[in-house]
Amino acid sequence: MIKDYALHFPPVLITEEQQTLHKAVHDFVNREIIPIRERLEDEGDLQQKVRKLLVDIGLQRLSMPKEYGGEGIRGTLLNALICEELSRGDVGIAVSLMCTGWAWKPAISGNIKAVLDRFMPDFCGDKVQIGCFAMTEPGGPHGGGGCDIENAVYRGTKLRTTARFEGDECVVNGSKLWATNSGIADLYCIACTVDPKLGEDGIVLAYVPKKWPGLTVGPDEKKCGLKTDHNCPVYFDDLRIPGEWSIGPGGKAAELFWAQLPGVSSGAMATGIMQGIMETVLEYTGQRIVADKPIREHGGPAETLADLAMETELARTWYLTTAYMCDHPEIYGPKKGFLAARMNMARITSEKAVRCAEKAIQLMGSYGYVREYHVEKYWRDSLMITLWKGGTRLSRHNVCRAYYDLEI
Amino acid sequence: MKYNMCRPVNKYLDTFISDEDMAMIETIAKFVEKEVFPKRLDLEGGWHRDEKLAEGTLDDLYAKLVALGYQKLGVPKDYGGMGISTALRLALNEELARGDSGLSVHAGKAHAVLGPFVATGNVKKAREYADKLLSNDCYTAALMISEPQGSVNIEDPAQKGRTIRTKAERRGNEYVLNGHKIWGGPAGPAEIFQREKLKGHLGYSLVATTDPSAGDEGIAVFHVPADSPGLSFSNYIKTMGMCFTDRNCEMWLENVRIPEELRTGGVEIMRSRMTTGRLGCAARCVGVAQAGFEIALDFMKDREIDGKPVRERSLFAAQLGEIASEIEACRAHYLYVASMLDNPKKYGPRWSEAMIARASAARLMAGRMVLSTLKKVMEFMGAYGYSFEYQIEKYYRDIIILQQGFGGPQRDALDAIRSYYTFDWR
Numbered sequence: 162m163i164k165d166y167a168l169h170f171p172p173v174l175i176t177e178e179q180q181t182l183h184k185a186v187h188d189f190v191n192r193e194i195i196p197i198r199e200r201l202e203d204e205g206d207l208q209q210k211v212r213k214l215l216v217d218i219g220l221q222r223l224s225m226p227k228e229y230g231g232e233g234i235r236g237t238l239l240n241a242l243i244c245e246e247l248s249r250g251d252v253g254i255a256v257s258l259m260c261t262g263w264a265w266k267p268a269i270s271g272n273i274k275a276v277l278d279r280f281m282p283d284f285c286g287d288k289v290q291i292g293c294f295a296m297t298e299p300g301g302p303h304g305g306g307g308c309d310i311e312n313a314v315y316r317g318t319k320l321r322t323t324a325r326f327e328g329d330e331c332v333v334n335g336s337k338l339w340a341t342n343s344g345i346a347d348l349y350c351i352a353c354t355v356d357p358k359l360g361e362d363g364i365v366l367a368y369v370p371k372k373w374p375g376l377t378v379g380p381d382e383k384k385c386g387l388k389t390d391h392n393c394p395v396y397f398d399d400l401r402i403p404g405e406w407s408i409g410p411g412g413k414a415a416e417l418f419w420a421q422l423p424g425v426s427s428g429a430m431a432t433g434i435m436q437g438i439m440e441t442v443l444e445y446t447g448q449r450i451v452a453d454k455p456i457r458e459h460g461g462p463a464e465t466l467a468d469l470a471m472e473t474e475l476a477r478t479w480y481l482t483t484a485y486m487c488d489h490p491e492i493y494g495p496k497k498g499f500l501a502a503r504m505n506m507a508r509i510t511s512e513k514a515v516r517c518a519e520k521a522i523q524l525m526g527s528y529g530y531v532r533e534y535h536v537e538k539y540w541r542d543s544l545m546i547t548l549w550k551g552g553t554r555l556s557r558h559n560v561c562r563a564y565y566d567l568e569i
Numbered sequence: 570m571k572y573n574m575c576r577p578v579n580k581y582l583d584t585f586i587s588d589e590d591m592a593m594i595e596t597i598a599k600f601v602e603k604e605v606f607p608k609r610l611d612l613e614g615g616w617h618r619d620e621k622l623a624e625g626t627l628d629d630l631y632a633k634l635v636a637l638g639y640q641k642l643g644v645p646k647d648y649g650g651m652g653i654s655t656a657l658r659l660a661l662n663e664e665l666a667r668g669d670s671g672l673s674v675h676a677g678k679a680h681a682v683l684g685p686f687v688a689t690g691n692v693k694k695a696r697e698y699a700d701k702l703l704s705n706d707c708y709t710a711a712l713m714i715s716e717p718q719g720s721v722n723i724e725d726p727a728q729k730g731r732t733i734r735t736k737a738e739r740r741g742n743e744y745v746l747n748g749h750k751i752w753g754g755p756a757g758p759a760e761i762f763q764r765e766k767l768k769g770h771l772g773y774s775l776v777a778t779t780d781p782s783a784g785d786e787g788i789a790v791f792h793v794p795a796d797s798p799g800l801s802f803s804n805y806i807k808t809m810g811m812c813f814t815d816r817n818c819e820m821w822l823e824n825v826r827i828p829e830e831l832r833t834g835g836v837e838i839m840r841s842r843m844t845t846g847r848l849g850c851a852a853r854c855v856g857v858a859q860a861g862f863e864i865a866l867d868f869m870k871d872r873e874i875d876g877k878p879v880r881e882r883s884l885f886a887a888q889l890g891e892i893a894s895e896i897e898a899c900r901a902h903y904l905y906v907a908s909m910l911d912n913p914k915k916y917g918p919r920w921s922e923a924m925i926a927r928a929s930a931a932r933l934m935a936g937r938m939v940l941s942t943l944k945k946v947m948e949f950m951g952a953y954g955y956s957f958e959y960q961i962e963k964y965y966r967d968i969i970i971l972q973q974g975f976g977g978p979q980r981d982a983l984d985a986i987r988s989y990y991t992f993d994w995r
Contacts, residue, residue, distance in 0.1 A: 460979075460983070557887040
């Protein structure tokens with residue numbers, strides 16, 4: 162039996178409304194995801210079923226604008242709480258849901274009427290609709306990996322996917338890699354440029370629906386984990402969309418593009434994984450007898466368990482306080498400078514999730530290595546979080562930038 | 570503040586710290602930069618450990634803090650003080666520790682004896698000591714918990730007081746105390762605390778047992794005045810850090826007679842100390858790490874490798890980024906736990922298993938963080954980091970006791986996990 166007051170670490174920063182929503186998602190995950198989490202990564206149908214359930218409990222339309230049928234509830238902290246809970250069940254499902262919101266963010270913030278009118282009603286409906294924000298590119302002699310494109314220092318000069326404006330049409334050429342929901346998305350938001358030499362002024366964000374002429378996708382990447390988050394190459398070959406489905410150039414798209422980058426959700430997802438590990442390993446070590454008593458009642462393992470508990474609580478404090486700051490720009494200002502640094506720090510906490518999983522596997526011996534004991538999946542999944550958005554190595558540089566000018 | 574990120578307003582979240590409180594933090598932060606930074610090495614008596622210099626510097630800095638109103642802060646509003654929140658108290662501890670962790674520990678000592686009187690509703694005595702703290706005179710006081718057989722035994726909730734050997738025997742309306750304590754400090758004959766800038770020692774808040782077989786019920790906390798007949802002391806224990814700022818010694822009690830009204834509660838008071846003490850250490854660890862980090866930022870700006878500042882090379886930048894992250898995370902966490910501590914209705918009293926667990930986890934984490942931070946900074950600075958005048962090695966020595974007081978890291982870990990399931994050694 163786990164003493165429950167320690168498990169439900171009650172956050173002091175969240176409002177009653179947020180607590181209620183959080184509790185609903187918490188119960189939902191226990192009821193619908195935890196029992197099937199072991200099968201989820203191999204069974205596409207099951208993933209789709211879970212996505213539909215998310216639509217049914219209103220999470221897909223939660224942050225969408227009210228005038229299109231959404232709930233209009235936006236906020237970094239609430240989003241992060243939802244991320245933590247979903248990730249406890251399956252982090253890929255959380256990522257997939259968040260990336261739908263992510264693809265929509267520029268259109269909502271920039272109030273791009275043509276895109277909103279055409280696609281938003283579907284996303285607020287009863288069917289599963291998936292969004293994809295495509296940023297990273299395959300690279301080449303000029304670079305172009307996530308680490309370059311997502312590095313603010315390069316100001317968009319590393320983008321090689323081009324947008325050309327012809328009459329009232331926008332023509333996109335190039336390719337993208339690694340974007341979450343690629344291949345299964347209903348709507349793509351593609352970061353491209355009219356000319357990489359123009360830097361930020363050249364950046365364009367283009368919205369493209371699925372199966373659009375000129376859009377093709379490759380096979381899914383074969384990844385070691387996070388399999389419920391689908392990634393594949395996406396190719397654009399003289400893809401023509403109405404010009405009004407795009408944002409920029411001239412700086413407006415750049416602003417929206419950079420606003421996409423910092424985020425606390427990675428930290429929240431890592432926390433969810435750690436909480437999941439903690440619950441799993443507490444149960445196992447409470448039942449498994451070694452030298453005549455449960456593993457967790459031996460001093461050494463107890464200390465390791467304390468480490469896991471401590472790291473989990475710290476990670477949670479971290480994303481909650483940072484998210485709170487993001488939600489109060491009147492005090493903490495825009496998401497740059499020190500706030501961007503804190504958000505980058507939140508991503509660094511994902512490394513702790515990897516270490517926690519390793520420790521938990523050690524406590525469980527060979528069982529920890531076995532699929533049906535869940536922890537090995539948390540471990541595989543957590544590795545991916547440390548690699549997003551240029552990876553936690555790049556995050557460290559971004560942290561430094563809040564303290565001093567750093568030009569590598 | 571040289572770095573925008575390091576300004577108090579960017580360090581402490583406004584949900585935990587009000588604007589008014591922030592002003593107080595700013596004051597202390599400025600005091601640390603202006604008054605404490607230049608005297609950091611003097612607090613250890615300089616390279617030659619000159620006792621007079623160390624003592625004089627400590628008294629002088631504490632007197633300046635008292636003049637700023639520091640001694641009044643922790644006195645509850647009902648008694649005419651400021652009654653500050655736990656979060657603010659910790660933030661101030663952090664700021665002082667950024668200058669010198671020993672000074673930060675010393676500055677909180679005087680309140681050790683007031684809390685139990687307030688908590689147990691002994692209004693008369695509480696007022697007497699509150700009035701002293703509210704005056705412009707400087708005082709100190711100490712906790713006495715550990716015993717030679719191992720402090721870990723005494724503070725371990727699983728032992729339920731069975732291993733406490735300092736006995737209190739009731740005779741009429743008095744208690745007679747006999748036993749042997751160690752590590753509490755500052756301790757010593759009362760007269761040595763009457764110095765030019767120190768008015769006196771307010772006494773010891775001491776843990777004893779009325780009956781070891783009675784478990785938690787037997788645990789009793791007493792206020793032992795510093796000049797009580799029957800007290801004797803060893804010489805100071807020579808420690809690797811906080812050499813003069815937190816002077817520890819052994820204390821023997823031989824038929825020390827304490828009036829009944831100076832019994833200040835029992836197990837709850839003792840366990841509260843574990844929570845607040847460990848959380849205080851967590852805050853100080855963060856302050857020291859912050860100081861080390863800032864020293865590294867400065868040093869690595871001026872130091873070059875192949876014509877470029879060290880901190881602009883990605884190998885080092887990445888590590889600096891990591892240090893910053895860990896400091897910020899540990900800070901956010903102790904503030905978070907502090908806010909829970911001030912809301913006992915929702916999160917449980919400070920002596921509860923859950924709150925002890927949270928404070929222990931906060932300290933365990935902060936202790937590891939500050940050790941690894943200072944080790945890294947020392948690596949960055951090469952032999953300079955190893956040199957006395959660059960401060961780092963002193964910070965490094967000082968913080969060890971922040972990890973060890975109130976039970977060490979292993980004790981923290983067990984108390985943290987105890988809130989998830991029962992762990993009792995058997």
